[in-house]
Amino acid sequence: MWKWLFSREPAPPPPPVVLVPPLFDFPPLAARNRMLHSSYDVVFGKLALTSLFEDYFHQARNFTTRIMLKPIEDPHVSGPLDHKPKDSIAGDALFRWQSDVNDPHTFMDLYVSTSNPILQMRSCAYYPKYGFGAFGVFPLLLKKRESSQDYGLMGLRYGSGNLSFGVTLLPFAMKDELPKSAWLVSKMGRLTAGVQYEPQQGNAKLSNLMNWSCAMGYGVGSGSPLCPSFNFNLELVKSSQFIASFYQHMVVQRRIYIQTYCSSTNMVQSNFFLRVSVDDAIAExxxxxxxxxxxxxxxxxxxxxxxxxxxxRSSSMALAFKSWWKPSFTFSISATRDRADGKMQYGFGIQSESLREASYQRADPNYVMLTQSKEHLAKGIVWKAGKRPMLKSDIDAGHFDGLPRELQPLDKIL
Structure with missing residues (x-):
């Protein structure tokens, strides 16, 4: 009996897992207000480019602070406070209410600033069941109203997974200023195409090519941070500019040791953007x-x-550190080198938020690490880490319901 007790083998270690770190920002600040803008200005990789080229790149010789907190009693309310000093001290504050904490598409907010506009109200109502929505931007207090746009903007839209069209109007504009813009975007498989009409002052004819922009994009991937993807886009803007961009999102896994073998998922994004003037006279x-x-x-x-x-003209680098306390704090520093004078200038930023619950790295159920004895059962091997193959289960099939909200695709609405 004693021989049997002392001769037992220790319990096998737990199976290796794949850990996914929480994203730095979800949804990105550019995505929180996407329903206030034309879908043409959001798709074709523009949302990802805005986040890649602007977030955490601070103005040189400036200190930026942002506080986004929601009251404990009311999870529908949040209040980002921005402090972006330029030549003089300037500050912005935003009070936001949205119907669902997980749905940023129906909301109302009040914007207060020391600059212009002083007080502004924005509102958007979107009904996913029917696909229709309405939105408006109304400057309530301005130092000076010079154009019809200073009195407000309204818009109507329809959106689904494959089609989006809408129009924006200036309710207090003259007849020749209606509409302000109109768009139509359609997605067919991996191909996305769209047109946008923005009439010029003094010549709002439909036959004027300077009032039209068109774009076409080809993309592969679901839009989830767990799924590698790329997007290539071509755009002709008002017959005067030609834009080509390429955006790629990669998922890189590396091995770490936390009690047992683990694999950590890293997020890598890269982009190339090119803008060329088509008309030499306009370029001059x-x-x-x-x-x-x-x-x-x-x-x-x-x-x-x-x-x-x-x-x-310049090159920049930014480094951000996030502490996942409650609320979380993000410290960032950016360095910009101007090619004209060769000087290096720095910018700093601090951000605090309680919009998301502080969460550490977690195991993702869609990824598993297989042992060598079960390697023959793997049908969808994506990559290998050492001798242990990594299998991606059903992400390509679009089964994201079991994932945390920030790991699900953002492109359910075009």
Whole structure:
């Protein structure tokens, strides 16, 4: 009996798992207000480009603070407070209410600023069951009203997974200023195409090509941070500018040791952006030179984010550190080198938020690590880490319901 008790083998270690760090920002700030803008201005990779080239890149020699807190008693309310000093001290505050804490598409907010507009109200109502929505932006207090747009803007839209169209109007505009814009975007498989009408002052004829923009994009991937994807887009803007962009999102796994073998998922984004003037006469008047930008970001884990971008006039790098307390705090620093004078300038930022519950790295049920004895059962091997293959189960099939909200795709509404 004693021999049997002392001769038992120890229990086998738990199976290896794949850990996914929480995203730095979800949804991105650019996505929180996407329903106030034309779908043409949001798709074709523009939402991802805005986040890649702007987030955490602070103005040189400036200190930026942002506080986004929601009251404990009311989870529908949040209040981002921005402090973005320029030549003088300036501050912005935003009070936001949304019907569902997990749905940023139906909301109302009040914007207060020391600049112009002083007080502004924005509202959006969207009904996913029917696909219809309405939105409006109304400056309530302005230092000076000079144009019809200073009195407000209203819009109607329809959106589904494959089609979006809508129109924006200036309710206090003259007849020749209606509409302000109209768009139509359609998605067919991996191909997305769209047109947008923005009439010029003095010539709002439909036959005027300067009032039209068109774009086409080809993308692969679901839009989930767990799924590698890329997007290639071509756009002709008002017959004067041609834009080409390429955006790629990669999922990189590396091995770490936490009680047993684990694999940590890193998020990597890269982009190339090129803008060329088509009309030489317009280029001379606007002083618009061919512009290109290259950007990349790498989220190493739940705490560190590294970003860089290079352009013809300057190059910048940003480093952000997030502490997942409750509320969480993000400290960031950016460095910009101007190619004209060769000087290096720095910007700093602090951000605090309680919109999401602080969560550490967690095991993702859609990824499993197989042992060698079961390698022959793997049908969808995506990559290998050492001798242990990594199997991706049903993400490609679009089964995201069991995932946390921030790991689900954002493209359910075009």
């Amino acid at each position: 008047n606007n002083m618009l030179d061919p512009t290109f930008r290259i950007g990349a970001s790498w989220q190493a884990n739940k705490n560190f984010l590294l970003k860089a971008k290079v352009g013809p």
